[in-house]
Amino acid sequence: MTVLKAVPALDAEAAPLPKPTRLGPRDVLGHGMHGMRTRPLRAVLSALGIAIGIAAIVAVVSIPASSAQALSDRLAALGTNLLRAQPGQQLIGGGTAKLPVESVAMAKRVKPVTAVSATGLTTATVRRTDRIDVDETSGLTVLAATPDLLGLLGGQLHAGTFLDAANSRYPAVVLGSVAATRLGILDVPVGSPPQVWIGNQWFTVVGILDATTLAPEIERSVLVGWDVATTRLGFDGHPSTVYLKCAESEVESVRGVLGATLNPEQPGEVKVTRPSDALAAKRLSDSSFSALFLALGGVALLVGGVGVANTMVISVLERRREIGLRRALGATRRQVRGQFLAESMLLSGLGGVVGVLLGVAVTAGYALIQHWPAVLPPVALFGGVGVAAVVGALAGAYPAMRAARLTPTEALS
Template sequence: MVRGKSKLAVKDLAAEALTGLLQRPTRSLLTMLGTVIGTASLVAILGFTATSAGQISARFSVLTATEVTVVDAAAKTRTVDPILSFPADSDAKARALNGVVEAGRYWKVALPQGVQVSARALPGPRDVRNLDVHAVSPGALRAARTPVVSGVLLDEFHERGERVALLGAAAAAQLGITRLDSQPAVFIGGEAYTVIGIIGSPQRLPQLGLGVVIPTTTALGRHGPPSPDDPARMLIETELGSAQVVAGQVPTALRPDAPNTLSAAAPADPKSLRDSVTADVDSLLILLAGLALVIGAVGIANTTLVSVMERSAEIGLRRALGARRRHIAAQFITESAALGLIGGIVGASLGVLTVVAVALVQDWTAVINPAAVYPAPLIGALVGLLAGSYPAIRAASIEPVAALRG
């Protein structure tokens, strides 16, 4: 009598695999834990990257992406009779460009050697300090977002050559000046400048908060142009998205006769900046997620191998009743793949919930790309499939006689 070919339907294979998993539910849950952690980490990392991208770009864009700096590029080439490449009306010309919010010039005043800055709050004596003096136009103060602690900022009226000054909060503290009603004055060399305001640290030019600020016209008239080693600059605040265009136009707008004397620097692309900030962190976290998946694969392989050893009698009986090697291998591979698939589904769900929870706490808008979630169960199943391959081969190689005898 010839025995017919043994067959194993897909329905029967799934039922056998499910029965094998449910026989030891606690072990099955612990086995898939590594896959759950790995897939959850992977989904959460990709979700956090997409969610935080907008937040990082927005924070960089507040200052960096709206700032253009123009430098007097010809200053170092003038060894005799140095002049200022910026025209007198450069602030107004820059503000006339589309996309410009504020613009102004600034530079460090080149004081002769031995000239010191002192201050006096009537009726007290002078207090001599080694402070830097900066020439700053009103537009530059506004573009730098300069906070006022006391008094007022410089304005266009003071650009007529007025001998007035602002004191940075740090410089004022060194000089013991906290009030303006005592008629304080700073002396640059032997010339007195009335202090009309005390400023905090500007958001864009923090060095101004450490020294003395005077009008640009006053600085040019009394101290000459800046040193070629530290040339004049223009600070331009732009609307979001306009920095690159403004940087390309401003040299020609200010000096149509010689645009090469000015060099404009635009900020880096916020997307590139964001990517450079997050790339290293993402790589590390993805590596950790991959490590968790490897640990999960090892756990599945170990548990499946132990299951094969424990069920050798069952395997031998099935082989004796007609089950082929491929049927035994298919059952154990299916069990391992099912563990990985379920772990991937659970892990993907936990990853999505984690991203949403963190976004709610941080008051962000959660951004989750479906392409980062849908493959997670398949990744888990693939991990389980690979992990169960060796135990399945071991199970298929068990001889019925030896298994039943043992």
């Protein structure tokens, strides 16, 4: 006869259920990548929106930085100690004033001044040939100049030679870079130099200048010798612009006395400017456009974030059964929330890395075309990835919480 023994009841306190364990970073990363691997096209398209926004931000920050560095290098080479004096308005009558003929000699008397040169505006017009209508000047001016002008402005010759003691006494002309383009003269061949028609006579082109950063008015001018301008073009000898350089530390003091030095009788009729200040002002105006493009990059980034959020919401709806199965097997709300939040941040992080690389490539390419040094601020590079991660966290917050709120029965139904 079989004897049945009573089985002792299980003691709930003696054998407690195991506590749910937290997922490690490696597990969270693996779960986050699962959704990207199963839907690669959707993941790429979502990350692309983030990449475009980050690339725009990196380029907008880096390109102005490259431009500023190029400008700083240029100013360092040319010097910020250049001053320019021009006649202003007459105090009585309101007409255009004139600088005295002795202006250059008087400027040289100022002790801190190291170099002085000048140009004088003539009434002559320049044309490519004598058959062109007299009113067709191409917006160019004819200036009297001295041989020391090129060195003082730090200019460079594109072709030929500049005015010197020999050719300044003859009908020779040097073209600014813009003037040469408008006249259709791009070179000065040896033995057969081109000619232009100035003041009803032919002048031989002996040189062409490159762009002059600190004196853009020279680019739109043709330069003739001071003596030739006086004898052949009716120039009255009054300088229209006086350029001078002085010790860097004395710029402001020289600027303060220059008006009284050049025109002692009417110092208020002299307008003194510093060309490097104009370049700095131009850079400030450029920075306003940079802010506009930065805002556009932010809009692109916002659109990318919305795309990531949309992708994650759809992912939650499509993976309800997966969520329900995980919850039924013991996954906590925190673990489900962490899975979808990690997937969202991975998508945005991928877009951020691609966007930074794309922004670097755009900046380097544009700087190469402009012959600028490529400057990549660290804040733009690391900030781009950081901003992408923040966007991913914000975009994935709601879908992650929605997934975590699903109960196993709701998800599996």
